[in-house]
Amino acid sequence: MKDISRRKLILGGLAATAGVAGLCVAANLAEKYGLVPPDHGGIYGLGETLTYASQRLLTRHSLAREFPRGQISKRPVENELAPPPEAFKRLQAGGFADWRLSVDGMVDHPASFSLDQLRSYPSRSQITILACEEGWSYIAEWIGVPLSHVLESVGIQPQARYVVYFSIEPDWWESIDMADALHPQTFLAYGMNGGELSIANGGPLRLRVPRQLGYKSVKFVTHITVTDSLKKFGKGLGSAAPEGGYSWYAGI
């Protein structure tokens, strides 16, 4: 009996040591290959990290499903919005002629773009699902310029890992990793269903991330920053969503 428990103790100790060492190696590898989400701390860190890491391994280059024109929803949902800030109202009164998208951070040539400049780039369109984490969804055609095109025009520096984007509405900001930022379907969208993008749907400019839930597609985007770390933004959790209790990675 004593022998058995001693042998068990030694084996158990070895197994535990191997387990801890294995976890440390896995954590280091995951960190090195960008598989750890910024909101990995806390009691839900295990689930978030498993989700983000496996999604990055499986879906780095996959394309969001696109639909035929006949499947476009008759009316896109116009979700509730906070009353627009004064700055928005002023720009709206001027027909958004003075709307600017500034791009800075880890780029070679920080720049500011007007809507006309963005429209002068080759435009692309996609017919994709916008799904809300609440459970509802609609299909619409989104028209805009791929974010990658704008980022390449300002020159992304090699150490860049995330793109942070801000709405004109205070405290509304999100971030995505470079896999999503450079993804061909991630658009700076200014049009919908053949027309202008309505204010209710995020016009004049919305960052459309079709492989993630609707809350990652921030409305009224005015500012984009390229960075190597999300620690210095807000509470360091990656974006406004985890500060409000929602997951940073919203691919599921």
Next chain:
Amino acid sequence: MGESEFVELPPEAPLAVSVPSSASAVPETAVVALRHSALVRVTHWIATLCFFALLVTGIEIVISHPRFYWGETGNILTTPLFQLPIPSSRALVKTGYGYVLPDQNGWSRYLHFQAAWIVVLTGLLYVISGFFTGHWRKDLLPRKADLSWRAFSAAIASHVRFARPSTDEAWSYNVLQRLSYLIVVFILFPLVIWTGLAMSLSFVSAFPASVTLLGGEQSARTIHFFVSIALVLFLVVHVVMICVAGFRSRMRAMITGRVTTENMTAGPAAAQKERT
């Protein structure tokens, strides 16, 4: 519930579940035998915890939009397949109630996915190890004798009467148990995982057939809801049956692994004998 709840084991009862060789070594009065292996017990209780986490958070997620649709899309501007008669945590959804419930969607989604990961990994360990230990073949595949119509209807009749199970059922599963466990493990769980993944925009970008086969993202959500209801029904029947069979003895079997008679000589000697 008193000591009489414990299952009495006749001397000739098969101890074949996990310790066949010890049958002759066990004295008639000290019947202690392993009913459930440690792996089955540990995975059972982890799955139980995860199931409750998934159930509570699943209800919270549904409350934010208690309408269900068929096809790829559905929202407040489209006609639902059906709407649950409950209030919602979002003002956007018209429920007929004059109030909006507090929003619990954030932590519910975090916990839902974390519990899903843990139960899927635990379940994989359980299923794969079951092939190596013979758990599926010996304990859960219906026996040849069970598959006659007479045996099957007898089992149903005894369940309908809520009859206390015969003593040998403390040692193995009857045909209805075997079939329901197989359906839960190999049909309902895979379906609920599949329909859950099919709601992920990112997952279906890599595996589009996983959602088109189901008829669309909203169809996947609706099927996920019904499979969850089937799993809850299983849980209710499971717990009722445990109460009918003897709550304390069955709980003891799933916690300690052992089934005992009331006049057993408990202690390390009996336990040790059985390990050898």
